[in-house]
Amino acid sequence: MVPGHRRPLTRDEAGRHAHVTTVADMRPTTTPRTRRPRRRLLGALCLVLAAITMAGCAVGPDTGPPLIVQDGGGAGAGATSTPPRPPTLSAPRSDLAWRTCPTNLASRFGLPAPGGDVRVDCATFEATVTPGVATRDTVSVAAVRFRLTSTPASGAPLVVTSGTDMPSAVAGLLLADGPGRALLADHPLVAVDRRGTGSSGPLDCFTSQERSVVLANGLTPSTRDAQARGDLLATTAGEAADACTETISPYQLAFTSANAAGDLEQLRRTWGVDRIGILGVGSGADVALAYAGLYRDRVGRLILDTPTAYGASVRDRAQQVAAGTDAAVAGFASDCASQGCPLGSDPGAAIRSLVQRGAQGGLGDLTDSDVLAALSTEIALTTTDRASTITRVAGLLAEPASPAFAAAVDRARALRGTDGQLLSRCNDASSSIGRSDVSALQQAWQSRYPYTGSDTALSLLRCSGWPAGPAAPRPLGFDVPLLVLTSGFDTINGGTGAGALTPLIITAGGTASTITYDGPGFGVTAHSDCAADIVNRYARSGDVPPSGACPS
Numbered sequence: 343m344v345p346g347h348r349r350p351l352t353r354d355e356a357g358r359h360a361h362v363t364t365v366a367d368m369r370p371t372t373t374p375r376t377r378r379p380r381r382r383l384l385g386a387l388c389l390v391l392a393a394i395t396m397a398g399c400a401v402g403p404d405t406g407p408p409l410i411v412q413d414g415g416g417a418g419a420g421a422t423s424t425p426p427r428p429p430t431l432s433a434p435r436s437d438l439a440w441r442t443c444p445t446n447l448a449s450r451f452g453l454p455a456p457g458g459d460v461r462v463d464c465a466t467f468e469a470t471v472t473p474g475v476a477t478r479d480t481v482s483v484a485a486v487r488f489r490l491t492s493t494p495a496s497g498a499p500l501v502v503t504s505g506t507d508m509p510s511a512v513a514g515l516l517l518a519d520g521p522g523r524a525l526l527a528d529h530p531l532v533a534v535d536r537r538g539t540g541s542s543g544p545l546d547c548f549t550s551q552e553r554s555v556v557l558a559n560g561l562t563p564s565t566r567d568a569q570a571r572g573d574l575l576a577t578t579a580g581e582a583a584d585a586c587t588e589t590i591s592p593y594q595l596a597f598t599s600a601n602a603a604g605d606l607e608q609l610r611r612t613w614g615v616d617r618i619g620i621l622g623v624g625s626g627a628d629v630a631l632a633y634a635g636l637y638r639d640r641v642g643r644l645i646l647d648t649p650t651a652y653g654a655s656v657r658d659r660a661q662q663v664a665a666g667t668d669a670a671v672a673g674f675a676s677d678c679a680s681q682g683c684p685l686g687s688d689p690g691a692a693i694r695s696l697v698q699r700g701a702q703g704g705l706g707d708l709t710d711s712d713v714l715a716a717l718s719t720e721i722a723l724t725t726t727d728r729a730s731t732i733t734r735v736a737g738l739l740a741e742p743a744s745p746a747f748a749a750a751v752d753r754a755r756a757l758r759g760t761d762g763q764l765l766s767r768c769n770d771a772s773s774s775i776g777r778s779d780v781s782a783l784q785q786a787w788q789s790r791y792p793y794t795g796s797d798t799a800l801s802l803l804r805c806s807g808w809p810a811g812p813a814a815p816r817p818l819g820f821d822v823p824l825l826v827l828t829s830g831f832d833t834i835n836g837g838t839g840a841g842a843l844t845p846l847i848i849t850a851g852g853t854a855s856t857i858t859y860d861g862p863g864f865g866v867t868a869h870s871d872c873a874a875d876i877v878n879r880y881a882r883s884g885d886v887p888p889s890g891a892c893p894s
Contacts, residue, residue, distance in 0.1 A: 428884025473604025509540030666836010
């Protein structure tokens with residue numbers, strides 16, 4: 343347990359939060375640190391692991407939308423080695439101390455609670471701060487389990503992580519309330535929030551002013567031009583990095599995807615099972631692949647749902663996101679036009695105009711970054727009803743001064759812009775990028791990716807002043823075939839990350855099946871009956887179908 347557990351402290355005038363547990367509390371000896379006289383450095387590190395589960399889609403005579411088989415194989419086509427038949431997944435020999443979750447779990451995220459006979463339980467366990475290093479310092483990790491009243495006790499759990507995109511509990515709720523519920527018939531879903539984020543007691547080491555500037559990508563009433571905006575963002579991010587480093591030292595680089603993978607390994611050991619199945623959604627695929635790189639012989643199933651470009655450079659990862667999310671927004675605008683949505687005859691022009699108004703200060707306190715964050719988040723949290731989603735999101739954009747739009751901005755910030763998420767993304771940046779390089783990228787991407795290019799390039803400066811973390815562990819082989827799901831309508835990471843993983847999978851001698859889906863929403867499994875059936879089959883048997891496409 344973390345020593346020195348304290349009652350919460352008050353926020354000081356500079357706006358820094360105090361939390362129940364500080365990183366200093368985790369050391370045997372506690373030495374208060376100060377960065378500058380104007381404020382005390384208070385922070386908290388409480389980790390909640392929430393593991394969440396997944397769903398699949400069928401190939402063959404079973405009911406459900408058909409899989410359209412493609413020629414040419416999947417992400418691992420051309421690999422010369424064939425992994426042995428995947429082992430059978432096992433139910434935990436010992437389990438966590440589950441308790442019924444608070445009834446407001448879903449409402450905290452603005453989501454409907456799973457209906458029917460879905461049961462939602464919470465638990466915590468202790469994980470080492472630095473996995474693989476001898477230390478007594480631990481963090482508390484929280485998990486959320488989704489199951490049916492009829493889910494067999496012998497059902498092997500599937501671990502779900504959404505990385506730094508949003509709390510894994512959100513991905514779990516989307517799965518349990520949509521097509522992914524099909525998985526619950528055989529497998530509990532255990533959602534594990536990445537350390538420092540979500541229900542794991544988010545790290546809080548920015549001032550409110552620093553956080554505001556960073557999430558606005560440097561836009562203030564006095565920084566309207568690109569140069570001044572970038573300079574302010576870089577300076578503010580550097581100050582925040584300095585404060586966070588002092589607050590959480592010596593664990594300033596303990597928030598990588600590799601550390602998150604170590605938390606999943608502790609969960610496996612707690613369960614007493616030989617192997618676990620992992621569903622990594624979005625940047626959660628980074629955690630899943632880091633686990634495969636560190637604990638290859640402990641992987642029982644590996645599902646990468648709309649993955650990011652694991653192991654790529656900071657610049658290349660950002661460009662993958664810019665290209666993919668821009669295409670997703672363009673797809674939304676096209677659907678909006680064909681449906682006659684509230685954004686008029688040219689929804690694309692209306693969206694670009696709204697973003698530009700935000701950049702010029704024409705939306706009051708809201709910025710262009712807020713517009714894009716709200717738009718992308720609302721589409722990501724969509725229902726399976728595509729037409730109603732388009733109408734609802736377009737209606738929000740058509741009324742940017744409305745309380746509903748302000749609420750959407752607040753939800754995007756709360757789900758995707760916490761200190762722990764920002765810090766963890768910087769931890770995963772194993773290389774830095776210069777201020778002048780960002781300016782050049784901003785100019786180039788603004789024309790190439792008209793919706794999201796400039797904002798994505800500027801976001802690279804959010805890690806200014808933060809030390810580069812170690813390179814992500816690279817899988818040297820895979821004992822199981824990989825199931826890769828990708829969507830061109832993922833507004834969080836785009837649909838280009840799956841293709842970027844092909845060289846990694848082939849080099850490691852892996853085999854993979856890639857299933858494509860062109861519907862909106864965060865995670866294919868949570869939004870496609872076909873994909874959910876495929877994941878379910880893979881979870882049961884370990885067999886992957888031919889690469890193909892699920893209808894949207």
